[in-house]
Amino acid sequence: DAMVIQNPRYQVTQFGKPVTLSCSQTLNHNVMYWYQQKSSQAPKLLFHYYDKDFNNEADTPDNFQSRRPNTSFCFLDIRSPGLGDAAMYLCATSRSGQGFHGYTFGSGTRLTVV
Amino acid sequence: GESVGLHLPTLSVQEGDNSIINCAYSNSASDYFIWYKQESGKGPQFIIDIRSNMDKRQGQRVTVLLNKTVKHLSLQIAATQPGDSAVYFCAENSGTGNQFYFGTGTSLTVIP
Numbered sequence: 142d143a144m145v146i147q148n149p150r151y152q153v154t155q156f157g158k159p160v161t162l163s164c165s166q167t168l169n170h171n172v173m174y175w176y177q178q179k180s181s182q183a184p185k186l187l188f189h190y191y192d193k194d195f196n197n198e199a200d201t202p203d204n205f206q207s208r209r210p211n212t213s214f215c216f217l218d219i220r221s222p223g224l225g226d227a228a229m230y231l232c233a234t235s236r237s238g239q240g241f242h243g244y245t246f247g248s249g250t251r252l253t254v255v
Numbered sequence: 256g257e258s259v260g261l262h263l264p265t266l267s268v269q270e271g272d273n274s275i276i277n278c279a280y281s282n283s284a285s286d287y288f289i290w291y292k293q294e295s296g297k298g299p300q301f302i303i304d305i306r307s308n309m310d311k312r313q314g315q316r317v318t319v320l321l322n323k324t325v326k327h328l329s330l331q332i333a334a335t336q337p338g339d340s341a342v343y344f345c346a347e348n349s350g351t352g353n354q355f356y357f358g359t360g361t362s363l364t365v366i367p
Binding site for chain 1: 264287289296297298299300301304344346348352353354355356357358359360
């Protein structure tokens, strides 16, 4: 089945130690997104890739970076995780243009910072 | 049962009753809206969408109503079932890109 896969499901990292979360998709969607969702809050858009073009949200901290080496994969890099970065990180994909019907989400990676 | 979304983030209903979840959106330029359901530990799941040229859309047991004048969306779930227990989010798209911005969720609990 075509889907969005996030690995790992659970990630524990040390305060200040760089961590990378990964997302892959078999939908051949050209747009990929990263959202941060803290407990009992709505998902908050960090950035997205429209094809190879990176689009950052104005309030996304510099500590968060992303890479998209090809259509199928997108990575979220947190350069120096703080305790406040503990959250669920959701990857989503969509196809732009006609036929845009919102996102397909992955199951998320829950990040714990110790 | 009915929620006011931003002010009442929890809603409890008896199994079999109808549920109404409300959402106020912020951007008057938004022209596409989606309701998502999120179960514990999972990513959001598409329920139903509506574009701004419509004021009502029906799916299986769900109806979305859009009032552009007051920038308000509602999700109605008929004959609510225990499997409907989840957090529900509305999301808006401004039409100038593919990004969706999520509103405050409402946690729905169905009492058997």
